[in-house]
Amino acid sequence: MNAERTESVEARAAKHAALGDPTRLRIVDLLTLGDLSPSEIRMALGIPGNLLTHHLNVLETVGIAARTRSEADKRRSYVHLTDTALHGLSSGRVERASRVVFVCTANSARSQLAAALWSTRSSIPAASGGTHPAERIDPGAIAAADRHALPLSEEAPRALEAVVTDADFVVTVCDNAHEELGTTGHLHWSIPDPVRVGTDEAFDTAYDELERRIGGLAPRLAAS
Numbered sequence: 001m002n003a004e005r006t007e008s009v010e011a012r013a014a015k016h017a018a019l020g021d022p023t024r025l026r027i028v029d030l031l032t033l034g035d036l037s038p039s040e041i042r043m044a045l046g047i048p049g050n051l052l053t054h055h056l057n058v059l060e061t062v063g064i065a066a067r068t069r070s071e072a073d074k075r076r077s078y079v080h081l082t083d084t085a086l087h088g089l090s091s092g093r094v095e096r097a098s099r100v101v102f103v104c105t106a107n108s109a110r111s112q113l114a115a116a117l118w119s120t121r122s123s124i125p126a127a128s129g130g131t132h133p134a135e136r137i138d139p140g141a142i143a144a145a146d147r148h149a150l151p152l153s154e155e156a157p158r159a160l161e162a163v164v165t166d167a168d169f170v171v172t173v174c175d176n177a178h179e180e181l182g183t184t185g186h187l188h189w190s191i192p193d194p195v196r197v198g199t200d201e202a203f204d205t206a207y208d209e210l211e212r213r214i215g216g217l218a219p220r221l222a223a224s
Contacts, residue, residue, distance in 0.1 A: 012087075014062040023047065024055050028064065028081065033095070033217050034171070034187030035078040037070075068190055072175040078190040083212070095186070096224035097169030099125045103185065104174035106134035107157035109141040109195050109203070114173050114210045116145065116152050121218040127168075128153075129160035131177045138195050144203035169221065173210065189213050 019025050023045065030036060030044055042052045056079060059065035064085045070076040100122075102114035107130025118126040134157050145152040160177075164170060170185040172178040178188040191209050194202035 011063070015064060018058050018062045018064060021055070021058075023051075024059055027055060027059065027079075028085070031065065031079060031081050032086075033220065035068075035080040035190040036188065037076055037078055041079065070175045070179070070190070071193060071196075072179050076179075078175070078188070080190065094220050094222060095169065096222045097124055098224050099127060099165075099168050100221070101160075101164050101168045101170050102126065102128045103160055103164075103170060103172045103177050103181070104128075104130060104193075105132050105176045105180075106130050106138075106195070107160075108134040108136065108138040110173040110191055110193070110206055110210065112137055112141055112152060112157075113145060113150070113207055114171070114214065116150050117207075117210055117214050118218070120150070121214050122221065124221060124223050127163050129158050129163035131160055131180050133157035133159050140194060140198060140200070140203045143200065144194075144207050147200075147204070148207060150207075171217075187217070 019028060026045060027041060030041060036044070038049070038052060038056065042049055045052070056065060056067075060067070063082055065079055066082050067077045067079050070078060100118055102111040102118070104111040107128055111128035111130065115126040115128040118124075136156060137152070142152060171187045171189065172181060172185045173189045173191050174193065175190055178185060178190075189210075191206055192202070194206040196202075
């Protein structure tokens with residue numbers, strides 16, 4: 001066995017060993033479809049903060065989980081699975097929904113792109129809304145959609161309360177919206193706001209991350 005293959009096997013074994021602990025396996029299940037802050041994970045599992053820190057450190061060490069700083073409250077962080085977290089492994093949960101609603105603050109970029117991307121991956125209807133909607137879709141989002149040949153809605157941004165119903169499966173794609181709504185949403189994706197940066201690269205990065213996340217969620221969301 002060559003060195004590269006040995007390293008690959010050892011890395012996989014380290015992941016399996018990390019997931020051999022029931023609490024860490026539950027953390028990965030929670031993070032399979034969305035991001036959570038450490039406090040949200042601690043509340044979901046009912047474990048002390050110091051014990052959660054230990055488990056998160058183990059998951060980070062083997063490359064399963066990583067943390068990013070909240071754009072809203074800089075003291076807060078969000079934990080997410082890495083791109084290669086589950087390579088060679090199988091994990092995740094399945095949800096049901098009649099419609100998916102993507103939410104960000106202004107409903108001018110990330111949530112608009114997410115709803116359009118979702119329509120290319122799933123037959124379940126999608127919509128988007130904002131907690132504080134802007135007057136128009138951001139030109140950078142329109143340009144990004146054009147670069148990727150993605151049909152984007154021509155409707156003006158809409159307020160979330162005018163869109164969402166109790167039956168919807170809500171995905172926040174904005175830290176500010178998630179922290180404003182609290183536990184209202186079903187999933188949260190901590191995706192940096194490309195409007196703040198304003199470059200094509202920032203919008204393409206957000207697009208790619210939304211596409212990756214949606215590619216992971218769509219097969220696990222069944223129509224109800």
